[in-house]
Amino acid sequence: MNQDHGNRQVHASDQQNAAQQTPDNHTTKEKMAQLFETLEVLEGFCKEQKEKEWPRRLGVLCSVTKALLQREKGVAKLKEENPRLEHDNHRLKNDNQRLEDENRRLWKLVEVIRDDEIDINFPTLFEEFAYGEALHELEELEEAQLK
Numbered sequence: 831m832n833q834d835h836g837n838r839q840v841h842a843s844d845q846q847n848a849a850q851q852t853p854d855n856h857t858t859k860e861k862m863a864q865l866f867e868t869l870e871v872l873e874g875f876c877k878e879q880k881e882k883e884w885p886r887r888l889g890v891l892c893s894v895t896k897a898l899l900q901r902e903k904g905v906a907k908l909k910e911e912n913p914r915l916e917h918d919n920h921r922l923k924n925d926n927q928r929l930e931d932e933n934r935r936l937w938k939l940v941e942v943i944r945d946d947e948i949d950i951n952f953p954t955l956f957e958e959f960a961y962g963e964a965l966h967e968l969e970e971l972e973e974a975q976l977k
Contacts, residue, residue: 858906862899869896 869892876889 862903866896866899869899
């Protein structure tokens with residue numbers, strides 16, 4: 831019975847904590863959306879009150895506040911995207927460095943070819959390579975058949 835009473839106290843305490851946390855559980859985005867809706871309603875009310883000066887000024891203030899909220903929303907979105915963009919930028923820098931290194935290596939090869947005045951007939955070179963590959967495959971087939 832004492833244990834049951836203790837469980838009720840814990841359960842009541844959990845409910846009280848949950849009740850206290852619920853109003854504060856809204857995220858910043860939800861709060862911004864609620865504020866934006868409130869500003870729109872207030873702005874609409876102010877537009878209806880044309881004969882008085884204060885609603886017009888309040889309406890302008892609502893418009894400016896809405897614009898600032900939209901700007902803040904854009905800034906928050908950019909902050910969310912920033913880590914991904916930084917990662918992409920780092921990867922692109924690495925790719926760029928690798929390509930620059932490869933380009934330098936190829937230009938050195940071009941210079942060696944020019945300096946040595948080596949006459950390379952590329953179609954013949956590719957044909958010889960293909961012929962060599964074909965011979966290699968034929969040798970492998972013959973070895974496989976002998977086994």
